[in-house]
Amino acid sequence: MPVTAAGSDAIVTAPRAAGRLALRHLTGVSLVAVCAIVAGLCLADLPESPLAAWTASVGMSLTAVAAAGAFLVAVYRPARYRWIGPVLAPAGAASLAACIAGQAGGGDLWPWVTPPALAAAAALAVVPVPRVPATLVGAGVVAVATAATTADWWRGITGAVAFACCVAATLAQMWIWEMAERARRDAAAAAVGAERDRFAAELHDIQGHSLQVIVLKSELAARLAATDPDRAVAEMREVEALARDALRDSRDVARGLRPVALATEIANAVGVLTAAGIACHADQIAAAPVRQERLLALVVREATTNMLRHSTATRATITLTADRGTGVTLTVVNDAPLQPSATGDRGGLDNLAGRIATAGGSLTWRREPDHFQVTARLQDTTA
Template sequence: MHDGAPKDETGLAGFRRYTWWAVPGTNVGVLILFTGAWILDGDVPVQPRAFSAAALAVEVAAVVVLLNARLSGGGRGPRPRPPAGWPAAGILAAIVLAACPLALRNYGLWPLAPAMTAAVAATYLDPRPRRRLIVGATVLAALPGGAVSLLSGDGELLYAALFPPGMTAFVIWAMLGPLWAWDIAGRLDEARRLSAELAVKDERLRFAADLHDIQGHHLQVIALKSELAARLAGTDPARAAAEMEEVRRLAADALRDTRAVVRGYRRTSLDEEIANATRVLASAGIDARTSVEPAAVAEPARHLLGLVMREATTNLLRHGRARHATIDYRVTGGVARLRIGNDGASGVPADPGAGTGTGLRALAERLEAAGGGLAWVRDGDRFEVTASLPADPPADALPDPPGDAPGDALPDAPAGRAVAPPAARPAAEEA
């Protein structure tokens, strides 16, 4: 079985495997079981058995190739086209598998292969032509068996005319149902990915609007007063100096207001970081389980642990291919301990804290300065970051904003919002 699901589509990988076994696997199994039993029947002449055995091999290959190509579309983008040559091969094999049993008046077996071929063809069609194909195939299925029964006079006209249409309708329904669910899941996954992208863009636009509102007035006044001071420099130096002093004051106000805006976005809170991390991970298709025990912890400790939560989430989205993540926070014996683990360490560097001044390494130094510690361990596909800190660390352990985020955290994301970089976003998941 070829599983063409991208590695980062963690939310759909398991569903795709289920759909693969439920559609191609089940239909091929039924085809081999019933047709193979007829081929191995010693009472059947050798020549029809030989033709049917060769046709069965071609039909099985055609069904597998065509359905696997159909599943690769995932309900996103234009409907895929069937691989060249395989539809014709499947139709010819289905004709042989129908003609041989029908020639021996086996009215229960002959419609199986044609019904399966019609169902595969229907998966590639748009709704209107698909309905026409289903109705036409169901109606026409009554004719061959009924004609053979009438000509032979075997007295099985009712069975020969009614059973094939029923089998055709059932096979088509059994195949299209799971594929319809697969298409819906693919479209929902695409919508989730687009929603995550829009949330990030909206947050950046909001930040840009706030910054514009703060800076626009100040910069406009600074520009006008600077122009006025330049004109007055030669005729009224005292007034020009006063205008430049006003420019200096406006510049200081603008800098203070800008820092206030950035501080409001960049300050971290552990509770907000855990809540936002859970939402962002869910948007990326990662099942995040949290276990948080509320406890009184000083603001510096909550700030530093919030930075750890943000950095761990960013690294998880950037490097990992996780399907499950765990977040555990509790305070025991005056020590606050935060653990973030995931099962997608295959893409994580051997030492994610390597380097100086950025990322986990920088956070480890800051936690050590506050009397705590930061450790990370990789065991197979399991990666876990553990941060510990006294519940009331020294106040000077808290860095000065706004430049308090680790170097590996995304500089244009607001506080409490872990954002995956474009390389980590799937053609579903990107969060």
């Protein structure tokens, strides 16, 4: 039975997650297509000189391959491969050589001004440097190189303008994607903030009354200490009992031990992840024994928190199956593996694994290159 996030906000944000994934693929495919088109246009207009044609074809081929790879890295793994930016320097030099060779061999200004623009745009997509100053510097280099090659300064100025326009047009696609990613991160931060607010509100609701009663009874006991010691002692014993209850409730809230409906926790997880831009759905939801719901709800909550804090997931699935003979199995899968440190902290999955093992079950997780899976199993003790 599919589970969707409750409320109109979830209905609006669920298609947005799929739209953001489609935008990522569209950006990657379109940028690679630009590389292929530029390469095709230049190779179709090779200069007549054999040396110039060879230089231009080799330079353009290197530029197209390097730029396409850089764009794909920028779209799909922007935080991992920052080192690829300096690697594009030879491709930039090759593209500038191709531009010079193409124009020196009698080629037109267009499309030969696009190879250095393509290399520059690819470099700026993966290297965190100011893009406008870098584009202006590149335009100046192209202007000088073109003017020196053709002995025509007007052609150099035209080449610089064309270079800047090509870089801007290409980076505009990356800018749209970066804005979508920033919106996703903001939504994830907002979801985490909402969860913190919920926790603070729950703690306040639980502790507010108890602490207020403790304060009042302590003041009363202090006033009675001189006039009615026996009643003062009785009041302080009540204060002690209230303090113990408050301490137990605080620990329960902090550890998530308060009774929580599993179906509610799954629905909350779907809503939070969907709001954070992660397309999440729950399939094959089955009824779990009430005594097991709390532990399974904690697994859902921990897996959801890990996805929000330590993963770049775009899709997630929560599956709960129950069989009277074997017990209950909960599986949470997302399409981006967590960082190694995200699962080893005390109080995280390791701590939950110990608690579930004490209850006669097991909690395992598996990290693969393309997904991360958490599986909780609890035995059916009623069989």
